[in-house]
Amino acid sequence: MAVPLLDLRAQFDAIRDEVIPSLLAVVERQQFIMGDEVGRLEQAVAALCHARHGIACASGTDALWLSLKVLDLRPGDEVVTSPFTFFATAGAIWNAGGTPVFVDIDPATFNLDPEPVEAALTSRTRAIVPVHLYGQMAPMDRLLALAEGHGLAVIEDAAQAIGARRRVGGAWRMAGELGTTGAFSFFPSKNLGAWGDGGMIVTQDAARAERLRKLRTHGGAKQYHHEEVGTNSRLDTLQAAVLLAKLPHLAAWSEGRRRRAARYDEALAGVDGVRAPMVDPENEPIYHQYTVRAQRRDALKAHLAKLGIGCAVYYPTPLHLQPCFHDLGYRQGQFPQAECAAREVLSLPVYPELSDPLQDQVVDAVRSFYA
Ligand SMILES: Cc1ncc(COP(=O)(O)O)c(C=O)c1O
Numbered sequence: 001m002a003v004p005l006l007d008l009r010a011q012f013d014a015i016r017d018e019v020i021p022s023l024l025a026v027v028e029r030q031q032f033i034m035g036d037e038v039g040r041l042e043q044a045v046a047a048l049c050h051a052r053h054g055i056a057c058a059s060g061t062d063a064l065w066l067s068l069k070v071l072d073l074r075p076g077d078e079v080v081t082s083p084f085t086f087f088a089t090a091g092a093i094w095n096a097g098g099t100p101v102f103v104d105i106d107p108a109t110f111n112l113d114p115e116p117v118e119a120a121l122t123s124r125t126r127a128i129v130p131v132h133l134y135g136q137m138a139p140m141d142r143l144l145a146l147a148e149g150h151g152l153a154v155i156e157d158a159a160q161a162i163g164a165r166r167r168v169g170g171a172w173r174m175a176g177e178l179g180t181t182g183a184f185s186f187f188p189s190k191n192l193g194a195w196g197d198g199g200m201i202v203t204q205d206a207a208r209a210e211r212l213r214k215l216r217t218h219g220g221a222k223q224y225h226h227e228e229v230g231t232n233s234r235l236d237t238l239q240a241a242v243l244l245a246k247l248p249h250l251a252a253w254s255e256g257r258r259r260r261a262a263r264y265d266e267a268l269a270g271v272d273g274v275r276a277p278m279v280d281p282e283n284e285p286i287y288h289q290y291t292v293r294a295q296r297r298d299a300l301k302a303h304l305a306k307l308g309i310g311c312a313v314y315y316p317t318p319l320h321l322q323p324c325f326h327d328l329g330y331r332q333g334q335f336p337q338a339e340c341a342a343r344e345v346l347s348l349p350v351y352p353e354l355s356d357p358l359q360d361q362v363v364d365a366v367r368s369f370y371a
Contacts, residue, residue, distance in 0.1 A: 001308070001358065001361065002308035002309070002310075003308065003309045003310060003349050003354075003358045003359075003361055003362055004310045004349065005310030005311060005312055005347070005348075005349050006189055006310070006349065006351050007349075007351055007353055007354070008188060008189070008193070010351070010353035011253075011351070011352075011353060014353070015245065015246065015249065018245045019241075019242055019245040019246070022037075022241040022242070022244065022245045023238060023241050023242065025241070026237050026238050026241050027238075031237055032236060032237050032238065033234060033236070033237065034234060034237065035237030035240065035241075036237075037237050037240035037241045037244055038056050038234075038235055038237055038240040040240070040244060041054070041056060041200075041235070041240040041243050041244050041247070042054035042055065042056050042200070044244065044247055045162075045184070045200050045202065045247070046202050048162070048163065048174065048247075048250075049162075049174045049175065049176040049177050049182060049202045050173070050174050050177040051174075051176060051177055051182070051202035051203060051204055052203070052204050052205075052206065052209070053202065053203050053204070053205070053206065053208075053209035054200055054201070054202050055200065055201040055202075055203075055209055055212045055213055055216065056198070056199070056200050056216075056234070056235035056240065057198075057199045057200065057201060057216050057233040057234065057235060058197055058198065058199060058216075058232075058233040058234060058235060059185065059187070059197045059198065059199045059233075060088060060159040060183060060184060060185025060186070060187060060190075060199040061088040061091065061092060061185075061199070062199055062216070062231075062233040063159075063183035063184060063185065063199035063200060063201045064088060064089065064092035064129075064155065064157060064159075064183040065092040065095050065096055066201060066212055066215050066216060066231075066233065067092075067155045067180075067181040067183050067201055067212075068092055068093055068096035068098060068127070068129075068155060069096045069097075069215060070181075070208060070211050070212060070215065071096070071098075071126055071127055071153055071155075073096055073097040073098040073126055074097070075097065076099065076124055077097070077098050077099065077124055077125075077126045078098065078099050078100075078101045078122060078124045078125045078126065079093045079098040079099070079100060079101065079125075079126060079127045079128070079129055079155075080101045080102075080103060080117055080120050080121065080125060080127070080128045080129070081093065081100055081101070081102065081103075081112070081128070081129040081130075081131065081157075082102070082103070082105055082111070082112050082129075082130070082131050082133070082319075082338070083102035083103075083104075083105075083318040083319045083320040083321075083330075083335050083338045084105045084110055084133070084315065084318050084319075084335075084337075084338040084341050084342065085131040085133060085157065085315070085319065086159070086314070086315065087319065087322070088157075088159070089129060089131055089157050089319070090102075090319045090322075090325070093129065098126065098127070099124075099328070100319070100325065100328070101120050101125070102318075102319060102320045102330065102335065102338075103116035103117050103119070103120045103335070104116050104335040104336065104337045104338055105335070105337050105338050105341065106337070107337045107340070107341065108278045108280070109133075109136055109138075109278060109279075109280055109283075110133045110134065110136075110291070110341055110345075111130065111131065111132070111133055111136065111137075111138040111139070112128075112130045112131070112138050112139075112143065113337075114139055114142040114143055114146060117143065117146060118146055121146070121150055121152075125150065125152060126152060126153065127147075127152050127153040127154065127155055127180075128143055128146070128147055128152055128153075128154050128155075129154075129155045129156075129157055130143050130154065130156055130157065130179075131157040131159075131160075132156065132157065132158050132160060132161035132164055132175050133160060134160060134277065134285070134287070134288050134289040134290075134291050134314075134347075135160050135161050135164050135191065135257075135285045135286035135287050135288035135289065136161070136164060136277075136279060136280065136283050136285035137161060137164050137165070137166040137175055137280075137283050137285075138156075139166075139280070139282075140154075140156070140166060140168065140173070140178045140179070141166075141168045141169070141178075144178055144179075153179075153180040154178070154179040154180050155179060155180060155181055155182075155183065156175060156176055156178070156179035156181070156182040156183065157183055158175040158176045158182045158183060158184050159183060159184060159185035159187075159190070159199075160185070160190065160191075160288040160289070161175040161176075161184075161285075161286060161288065162175065162176075162184050162190070162191055162192050162250070162286070163175070163191065163192075163250055163251065163254050163286050164283070164284065164285055164286045165283070165284045166280075166282050166283050166284070167282045167283075168282075172284070176202040177202075177204075180203065180205070180208070181201050181202065181203045181208065181212075182201070182202045182203070183199065183200075183201055184199060184200040184201075184202070185198075185199050186198030186199060186200070186235075186239065186243055190288065191250065191253060191254060191257070191286055191288055192243060192246055192247065192250050193246075194239040194242050194243055195238075195239065195242050196236070196239055197239075198235050198236075198239045198240075198243065199233075199235070200235075214227060214228070214230060215228070215230035215231065215233075216230060216231065216232075216233040216234060217230065217232070217234065218230045218231065218232060252352070253352045254286040254287075254352075255352075256351075256352025256353075257286060257287040257290075257350050257351070257352055258284075258285070258286075258287060259352075260287070260290065260350045260351075260352070260354055260359060261277075261285075261287045261290050261350060263356075263359060264276060264290055264292075264348065264350070264359070264362075264363070267359075267360075267363040268292065268363065268366065271366060271367055271370055272370055273294065273295045273296070273300075273369070273370035274292045274293065274294045274295070274300075274366060274370070275292060275293040275294075276292060277290065277291050277292065287350050289314060289347040289350065290347060290348050290349075290350035291314065291345050291346065291347045291348075292345070292346055292347075292348065293341075293344040293345060293346075294344060294345075294346045295344075295370075297313070297343065297344050297345070297346050299369075300346060300366070300369050301313065301346055303365065303368075303369045304362075304365055304366070304369075307361075307365045309348075309349070309361065309362055309365050310349055311346050311347060311348055311349070312346075312347050313342075313345060313346060313347070314345065314347055315342060315345075316342055317342060318335060318338040318339055318341075318342050320334060320335060320338075321339075348362055348366075349362055
């Protein structure tokens, strides 16, 4: 039997009777823009993240871009981030008027390594954008200490990490809780996925939240009155209704993903050729992806594809080598850890509805490749 990388159909089958009536309620009211569900979702996601404010918007990309736009970057201002992430992280920095400054990653977690971050800080640095890649938080405590010491904003790219947490000073702190703002994506394949695009910003800062709310509706709190130039980046009421219906399941889904991950860890431990993902002992990840390092990765990927097993490479080209950033002057070999990760990573199916027999099929397929 084929094993997909993600089975959204199985999730839908389990929650159909909860989502469809919520959607119908919106349709009956015909309140498609900024309906009550949007405000309720903002409150619920903010509460989940231990944040005071939630600002829904049209995508994770916009959540990052708006977060960076309120920093009022000037030409030449620098924002330090990871080259091993989805393009939106650096694209948002660029579109907000900043210059992305890439630094190498920690090979254990694939996340930003505070040491090269510190070495990259200059008088032009304005912010750090840690990415909680694959659903595991970056070392926020250490990055925040750096940021505080240098007067920098920290914009968390939490697109893949809703519900992930990290122990800081003995207490659990949520993805999005500690940064200046945290940006989430509700892209359908995310752990909390809409039925289209969607995103959310969370923050503890009331003034920042108010400005972000204005910016997502063309820069004005009142209709036809514009204090600054913003954009249209609202979350549809229908998407908010889908997300509100899904949200009560998120903790169990994350737990299901952790169970799947633990099962892979055990099953793959004896397989020469693959290395299970490493979890920082201070972290509780949500396994947006279960990503192994694999010898002869591309051949393994082809082998799995032939057996009908879904897998994917997130991400094959680090951002410092993307053609659009050519003029920033980076070169091949500059970030060996990010470049090595791009050659070795492979994400395997880890969705909560994956059954033991289907997961065993994935493990057997990986084993047969290295046998
Ligand atoms: C790390 C990261 N940042 C940003 C984004 C952008 O989110 P969206 O696709 O909702 O615009 C994504 C989504 O793929 C992501 O994985």
